[in-house]
Amino acid sequence: xxxxxxxxxxxxxxxxxxxxxxxxxxxxxxxxxxxxxxxxxxxxxxxxxxxxxxxxxxxxxxxxxxxxxxxxxxxxxxxxxxxxxxxxxxxxxxxxxxxxxxxxxxxxxxxxxxxxxxxxxxxxxxxxxxxxxxxxxxxxxxxxxxxxxxxxxxxxxxxxxxxxxxxxxxxxxxxxxxxxxxxxxxxxxxxxxxxxxxxxxxxxxxxxxxxxxxxxxxxxxxxxxxxxxxxxxxxxxxxxxxxxxxxxxxxxxxxxxxxxxxxxxxxxxxxxxxxxxxxxxxxxxxxxxxxxxxxxxxxxxxxxxxxxxxxxxxxxxxxxxxxxxxxxxxxxxxxxxxxxxxxxxxxxxxxxxxxxxxxxxxxxxxxxxxxxxxxxxxxxxxxxxxxxxxxxxxxxxxxxxxxxxxxxxxxxxxxxxxxxxxxxxxxxxxxxxxxxxxxxxxxxxxxxxxx
Amino acid sequence: xxxxxxxxxxxxxxxxxxxxxxxxxxxxxxxxxxxxxxxxxxxxxxxxxxxxxxxxxxxxxxxxxxxxxxxxxxxxxxxxxxxxxxxxxxxxxxxxxxxxxxxxxxxxxxxxxxxxxxxxxxxxxxxxxxxxxxxxxxxxxxxxxxxxxxxxxxxxxxxxxxxxxxxxxxxxxxxxxxxxxxxxxxxxxxxxxxxxxxxxxxxxxxxxxxxxxxxxxxxxxxxxxxxxxxxxxxxxxxxxxxxxxxxxxxxxxxxxxxxxxxxxxxxxxxxxxxxxxxxxxxxxxxxxxxxxxxxxxxxxxxxxxxxxxxxxxxxxxxxxxxxxxxxxxxxxxxxxxxxxxxxxxxxxxxxxxxxxxxxxxxxxxxxxxxxxxxxxxxxxxxxxxxxxxxxxxxxxxxxxxxxxxxxxxxxxxxxxxxxxxxxxxxxxxxxxxxxxxxxxxxxxxxxxxxxxxxxxxxxxxxxxxxxxxxxxxxxxxxxxxxxxx
Numbered sequence: 005x006x007x008x009x010x011x012x013x014x015x016x017x018x019x020x021x022x023x024x025x026x027x028x029x030x031x032x033x034x035x036x037x038x039x040x041x042x043x044x045x046x047x048x049x050x051x052x053x054x055x056x057x058x059x060x061x062x063x064x065x066x067x068x069x070x071x072x073x074x075x076x077x078x079x080x081x082x083x084x085x086x087x088x089x090x091x092x093x094x095x096x097x098x099x100x101x102x103x104x105x106x107x108x109x110x111x112x113x114x115x116x117x118x119x120x121x122x123x124x125x126x127x128x129x130x131x132x133x134x135x136x137x138x139x140x141x142x143x144x145x146x147x148x149x150x151x152x153x154x155x156x157x158x159x160x161x162x163x164x165x166x167x168x169x170x171x172x173x174x175x176x177x178x179x180x181x182x183x184x185x186x187x188x189x190x191x192x193x194x195x196x197x198x199x200x201x202x203x204x205x206x207x208x209x210x211x212x213x214x215x216x217x218x219x220x221x222x223x224x225x226x227x228x229x230x231x232x233x234x235x236x237x238x239x240x241x242x243x244x245x246x247x248x249x250x251x252x253x254x255x256x257x258x259x260x261x262x263x264x265x266x267x268x269x270x271x272x273x274x275x276x277x278x279x280x281x282x283x284x285x286x287x288x289x290x291x292x293x294x295x296x297x298x299x300x301x302x303x304x305x306x307x308x309x310x311x312x313x314x315x316x317x318x319x320x321x322x323x324x325x326x327x328x329x330x331x332x333x334x335x336x337x338x339x340x341x342x343x344x345x346x347x348x349x350x351x352x353x354x355x356x357x358x359x360x361x362x363x364x365x366x367x368x369x370x371x372x373x374x375x376x377x378x379x380x381x382x383x384x385x386x387x388x389x390x391x392x393x394x395x396x397x398x399x400x401x402x403x404x405x406x407x408x409x410x411x412x413x414x415x416x417x418x419x420x421x422x423x424x425x426x427x428x429x430x431x432x433x434x435x436x437x438x439x440x441x442x443x444x445x446x447x448x449x450x451x452x453x454x455x
Numbered sequence: 456x457x458x459x460x461x462x463x464x465x466x467x468x469x470x471x472x473x474x475x476x477x478x479x480x481x482x483x484x485x486x487x488x489x490x491x492x493x494x495x496x497x498x499x500x501x502x503x504x505x506x507x508x509x510x511x512x513x514x515x516x517x518x519x520x521x522x523x524x525x526x527x528x529x530x531x532x533x534x535x536x537x538x539x540x541x542x543x544x545x546x547x548x549x550x551x552x553x554x555x556x557x558x559x560x561x562x563x564x565x566x567x568x569x570x571x572x573x574x575x576x577x578x579x580x581x582x583x584x585x586x587x588x589x590x591x592x593x594x595x596x597x598x599x600x601x602x603x604x605x606x607x608x609x610x611x612x613x614x615x616x617x618x619x620x621x622x623x624x625x626x627x628x629x630x631x632x633x634x635x636x637x638x639x640x641x642x643x644x645x646x647x648x649x650x651x652x653x654x655x656x657x658x659x660x661x662x663x664x665x666x667x668x669x670x671x672x673x674x675x676x677x678x679x680x681x682x683x684x685x686x687x688x689x690x691x692x693x694x695x696x697x698x699x700x701x702x703x704x705x706x707x708x709x710x711x712x713x714x715x716x717x718x719x720x721x722x723x724x725x726x727x728x729x730x731x732x733x734x735x736x737x738x739x740x741x742x743x744x745x746x747x748x749x750x751x752x753x754x755x756x757x758x759x760x761x762x763x764x765x766x767x768x769x770x771x772x773x774x775x776x777x778x779x780x781x782x783x784x785x786x787x788x789x790x791x792x793x794x795x796x797x798x799x800x801x802x803x804x805x806x807x808x809x810x811x812x813x814x815x816x817x818x819x820x821x822x823x824x825x826x827x828x829x830x831x832x833x834x835x836x837x838x839x840x841x842x843x844x845x846x847x848x849x850x851x852x853x854x855x856x857x858x859x860x861x862x863x864x865x866x867x868x869x870x871x872x873x874x875x876x877x878x879x880x881x882x883x884x885x886x887x888x889x890x891x892x893x894x895x896x897x898x899x900x901x902x903x904x905x906x907x908x909x910x911x912x913x914x915x916x917x918x919x920x921x922x923x924x925x926x927x928x929x930x931x932x933x934x935x936x937x938x939x940x
Contacts, residue, residue, distance in 0.1 A: 005796065006531055006723070007808040008886040017815040017887060026807045029814055029831055030703055032672040037708045039803070043573050047798030050535050057792065061544025063559035063762075065552070074549045077779055084472045086500055088541070094518025095511035098532050101729040103524075103866075106918040107515035107858055109458075111728040114510055117461050120935040124494050130934050133729070136585035139779040147629075169779035176747070176775030179596060180630040224488055254490045267779070276540075277560045278550030278780025279585075280731035292932070298729065303928035305921040306913075310457050315928040321588075321625035322869070326634040331625035334586040334719070338727030348461050348503045349471040352495040357474050367482035387485045408553065416551050439478040 005047070067275060069411065071441045073369075075391050075432020076220070076416040077138070077167050078278065079248065079270045081358070082436055087272045087345045097338055101298070105313045106305075111337065112312035115300045118344040125250050125347070126264045127257020128286035133298040134336040135283025138244060138267030139170040142214060143177035144285065144330060145242045145263045148294050149212035150181050151329045152240065157211035158182075163202055164189040165219035166244055168421040174214075188213075191424060197223055197386050199230045206234050212263075216244040217256065221430060222366075222391025223383055224253065231259055247271050247284065247343075248434075249389045251359025256286075263287050272346025273339055282339035293319060296330030361435035362390035369433045369442045370394075376449045382428055391432045393418065393425075398452075400429045406452045412445055458509045460936040465496035471503055494938055513919045514728070515863050521889050523816075525835045525866035525878025526620070526668055528698050528720035533796070536723065536789035545788055550780040554754075554766050560784065561765035564751045567791045568735075571716060574794075574802065575697075576707025577737030581746045583782040587695060588622045590715025590734030591662075594691045595630035596774040597713060597738065597745040598660045601689060604772060610659040610687065616645055618669055618870040623662045623693060632659060639872060643671040643828040645679050654686035664693040665706075668870040668878065669828055670813060670835035672699075680710035689713065689742075697721045698882070699810055699834035702803025712739045718783075722790035733786035748773040749781065808883035809834040812890060816881050819894035823901040827873050835880035837873050848904045848911055850875040855922065856903070856914035860896035 009017075014026070023029060030038060048056065067080050074080070091097060095110060102108030102115075115133045122131035135141040146160045160178065162171055171189055178184040188205050197219075206213055213234045218224050227243075234241050242263040243256040248270045250256075256264035268282030269275075287295060293316065301315030321328045347355060370392045374381050378397030396403055400417035407414040415431035422428070433442070498506075515522070522529035540546065548557050564582060571580045584590040595613070602610040613627040616637045624634045635653055640646045645663070661683045666672045673679060680690045692706045692714035698721045700706070706714050718724045718733040726732075738746060749767035757763035767781075797805065810833050817826070817836040824838035840850025854864035854877065866878040881890055903910050915921065 005801065006533060007804055007883045009808055009811070013887045014811065017811055020818050021811075021814045022818070023814075026811050029807075029810045029833075030672075032674050032831070033700075033704045034677055034709070037704045039703060040576075040705055040708065042702055042799040042802070044570055044794065044799040044802065047801040048795050050796065053792055053795050054535065054539070056795065057539045057542060057788070058544070060559045060563055061542045063562065064544050064548050065556040066544055066547040067549055068543055068547050070556075072549060072552075074551050076551055078550050080549065082474070084500075086471075086504055090504070090507045090511070092537065093508070093511045094532075095514040095516045097537075097725040097727050098517035098519075099514045099728045100522070100524060100527055100529060100726040104515075104854070104858070104864055105923045106855065106915050106920055107863065108513075108728075109919050110510035110512065110514035113458060113460070113513070114507070114728075116934075117936060120460070120462065120938070121495070123935050124938065136589065136731075137778050140585065140589070140777070167779065169776060172776040173778055176596070176777060177592075177629075179599070179774070180592075182631060224485075226487070250490070251493065252484065252490065253488050255493075258490070274541075274546045274785070275549045276546050277548045277557065277784040278782070279778070280733075280783040280785050281779070292934075299934060301928040302933040303924045303931075305923045307921050309920060311920040311923045313923045313925050313928045315925070315932070315934075318929075320621075322621035324625070325621045326624035326628045328621075328625045328628070331588045331592060331622045331629050333588045333622050334726075334730040334732040336727075336731050337729030338725070339731060341728065344461075345503065345507065347495055348498055348506075349500060350495070351465075351469070351471050351497045352493065353470055353497070354472050354474065355495055356493065361474060361477055363484065364477050364479050364482055368479035371482075387488065404553065408556070413549065413552060413556075435474060442479075 070413045071411065071444065072413040073415045073431045074413050076430055077267065078275055079432060079434055080275060080436055081270050081434050083272050084349045086349055087342055090345055091338060091342055096341060102314060105311060109312060112300050114341050114344055116312050118340045119300060121344060121347050122284055122286055125247060126286045127255030128264050129289040130292050131286040132295055133300060134340040135285050135297055136336060137281040137283045138265065139173035141265035141283035141285045142170040142244055143174045144296050145265050146174055146178060146212055147330060148291060149240045150184055152291065152294050153211050155182060157209055158184050159210040160184065160186045160212050161188040161202060161205045161210055162186060162214040164193045165195050165221060166214055166216045167220050170244060197225050203230055203233050206237055206239055208237055210237060210239040212240045212242055214242045214244065218246060218249050218389040221393045222388040224387045224389055227259060231261060248359055248362060251355045252363055268343045271343035273342050280336060280339055282336045282343055297332050297335055358435050362433060365437055366390040366392060366433035369431065372442055372446045376446060379449065390434060391430060394429045394431055396427045396429050399427060403452055407448055410448045412448060461496040461498065461506060462936045462938050464498055464502055464506060467497060469497040469499055471498050471500045520861055521885060521893055522863040523865050523879045523881050524863060525880040526695055528880060528882055530723055530882040531884035532723055532725040533793065536792050539792045540785045540788040558765055561751055563791050564787055565765055567787050568751060570794050571735055571737060575714060575737045576705030578740040579743040579746060580735050580737045581750050582735040582787055583747050583777050584734040584736055585778050585783060586730060586732035587715055587717045587734040588626065589777055590736045591622055591626040592629060593736045593747055593777060594713040594715060595626050597742055598689050599630055600745055600774050601742060602659055609657055612657045613659055614653055614661040617872050618667045619662065619664055620695060643669045644673045644675055647675060650679060650682055654682055656687065658686050658688040660689040660691055662691045662693060664695060666696045666699050666833035669837050670832040671828060672833050676709055695720065696834060699806055701806040702799060703806045712742060718786050718790040723793045724786045724789040731783050731786055733783040744770040744772045745774055746770045747775060747777045805883050812881040812883060812885055816879060816890050816894060820897045823898050835878060837876050837878045839873060839875050840867065840877040841875035845904055845908060848908055850877050852911035852914065853877065853900055856900050856911045857896060858915040859917045862893055862896060
């Protein structure tokens with residue numbers, strides 16, 4: 005199907021090689037293991053696979069069929085049609101890493117524009133060309149800090165209000181660093197917005213403090229004191245941010261953080277059951293030589309024209325091999341292009357408007373839900389962006405099962421990751437949710453209460 | 456040829472996309488949190504489309520021509536894959552939906568795990584890792600944890616042949632291992648004497664790419680694996696070159712303990728200008744409980760009337776989670792589509808035609824370019840891009856000149872053990888006519904190298920930009936666009 009050879013051509017090619025059959029080319033493969041029978045079904049035509057996959061898809065219910073209040077790290081935003089039209093261009097998606105700049109200026113300039121948009125969005129100095137997702141970017145931030153101190157500071161302090169998957173990924177990565185220690189997010193630490201417990205852990209042994217902004221529960225917390233205290237110990241600070249929130253909120257750079265990382269999925273990338281998403285990684289200038297991942301820089305060609313190239317490659321694994329501090333190679337090129345397209349299309353006014361819509365609708369939803377008997381906001385005094393925690397009168401799973409009958413995906417059941425947070429639901433609201441959707445949710449909650 | 460940046464194109468007050476006005480009452484953000492300015496570009500939809508269409512036209516791609524970038528398996532990416540990954544029933548599912556509402560997604564992921572297991576001869580597969588390098592990290596961490604559990608914490612040495620990708624040693628260091636490089640022998644195999652000398656009680660494992668980056672199948676692979684096993688180590692297979700082995704031999708049968716797959720190489724998912732990839736990992740039965748969590752499994756068996764119920768489980772000795780959620784599902788859909796369309800026979804055909812194409816092209820150009828290892832190759836081969844009698848011509852010059860002939864250059868200066876290496880991987884999707892045209896260009900360039908070397912040294916001539924000043928890029932770092940105040 006995807007091999008064009010005719011029988012005559014195969015004959016001719018074998019003659020040029022000087023063998024009789026294709027099988028002879030494999031004579032170095034141990035004979036007893038050669039050409040196994042594989043238990044894989046016969047191939048399907050394009051027409052047949054298309055109908056098979058539609059059938060598989062029909063076993064799902066989607067965020068198109070249901071009103072969805074799920075967030076917790078993946079957000080259902082509107083993606084303008086023009087984003088995918090460009091992503092589908094073979095010149096972008098069937099090219100590889102731009103090792104040869106003369107024939108890769110399209111990819112290189114697009115990444116350069118991505119880096120520019122990310123530094124503007126975050127208020128940081130430098131962005132790389134991306135990481136796999138927000139979780140691995142968080143782990144790589146700790147890796148950077150550990151190596152910045154040449155392994156002499158071994159503590160990574162992380163808030164329990166950072167996304168649970170990010171913290172798990174961080175712990176996995178830290179297994180490879182000698183005596184590295186991750187602390188601060190034990191159940192006893194709690195999820196209060198009071199930062200004193202976290203602060204008490206930061207000392208001269210601490211390489212990095214990681215907090216989330218807005219945090220996993222959607223709360224906007226003022227970390228100014230924590231940052232000052234950390235810096236007074238020489239400790240670096242990383243923010244895990246939500247990019248949509250930065251349409252409205254002060255950027256991480258305004259707080260003088262050292263590293264700002266996040267997941268770029270809200271910027272024009274489909275939910276796609278959890279991936280591929282986009283790791284955003286931005287830093288202050290002084291860490292640029294410790295930065296993992298690819299970087300595009302501006303230069304000139306021999307004719308003196310502006311051109312773009314991969315730069316500072318001497319940091320990377322293909323040059324430094326065992327001396328490099330990260331093994332990252334392929335990143336999320338096409339997802340970075342999606343984010344670049346999304347922000348270019350929405351622009352200054354549109355992106356701010358989306359952030360405002362999320363904020364307004366989330367607050368309307370919180371206001372309405374908290375009026376339902378038995379429901380209240382878990383953190384009523386803390387400002388939030390487009391996600392908030394509701395205390396429910398029954399287990400969240402019971403409520404969600406009922407909502408599902410009414411074609412609604414309720415919020416995330418926090419007890420799955422936080423045993424101490426029974427009857428706590430994390431609700432996310434984006435611009436795709438209408439007032440009517442919120443009113444419908446409230447109506448079903450009221451009904452469920454009277455069951 | 457200069458395309459302005461999005462910031463240079465920006466016009467104050469211009470808009471690309473309109474959103475509906477708010478339909479809820481106004482709520483005010485508390486003081487002190489609102490940002491003062493956010494300087495995003497201001498463009499119309501058409502400005503954006505034209506800009507990125509222009510940029511795309513500056514790229515070389517598989518859809519545009521032959522892309523023999525060695526070790527990257529730049530095969531054709533079927534268009535049906537793209538359609539399937541965008542089916543709303545798959546693309547619009549949220550990762551935290553109730554399991555009962557995502558049985559289609561889970562079935563697809565489970566089936567892909569099963570097929571990868573069957574293809575590779577491993578006992579269990581995770582499809583969570585984001586890319587090949589992350590798959591390697593999974594492998595190295597499993598090796599580490601395995602020795603910890605077996606009470607052998609002093610096994611801290613990883614052996615890596617000198618022909619390996621840079622990710623192998625970088626991964627080992629990231630996982631806390633000490634790396635020892637193994638030489639290759641005169642036939643391109645692992646040097647058995649050197650291996651024997653390193654097989655002691657500090658050995659944690661060997662990372663082996665087979666076929667290796669010279670495109671050669673290690674003639675002693677079974678023996679090499681046995682030697683490592685006998686001294687208590689594990690063998691990691693770098694699956695970067697699996698395209699040569701589909702339906703030909705299963706790495707698990709050869710004795711490998713762990714291996715990663717590159718779905719964006721072997722299984723035709725697009726490279727995307729540098730990702731997203733996907734790097735599933737297969738392991739032997741002894742290592743199944745070390746895999747990252749979660750893994751898709753059958754929670755309740757089905758019967759004639761009801762399908763099985765799919766969900767997740769966490770292996771008992773799991774090294775932990777590698778990323779948020781479950782993997783690059785959008786990439787899994789494409790790989791699933793590809794495997795289902797090819798079937799067992801089609802998969803073997805891939806390997807056979809990939810190896811046929813590589814040997815044919817090697818035969819066509821070996822008169823003109825020095826071939827350091829003159830034996831049957833697998834899916835790729837390495838020649839020297841230099842000649843003793845014309846010392847001023849380098850592999851780089853040949854690579855750049857190929858662009859003028861309308862081809863993407865091969866990988867150059869890798870593997871490191873070949874002087875002025877040009878690593879050529881044609882893949883199975885190329886026709887004899889394309890290979891002939893490439894061989895003709897290579898011959899013409901070899902002739903030019905002698906007759907008119909300056910044409911090579913100043914190449915490329917017909918590309919959107921000429922050779923770029925990489926020293927300046929690194930010295931005067933400019934990593935963001937000019938932005939209007």
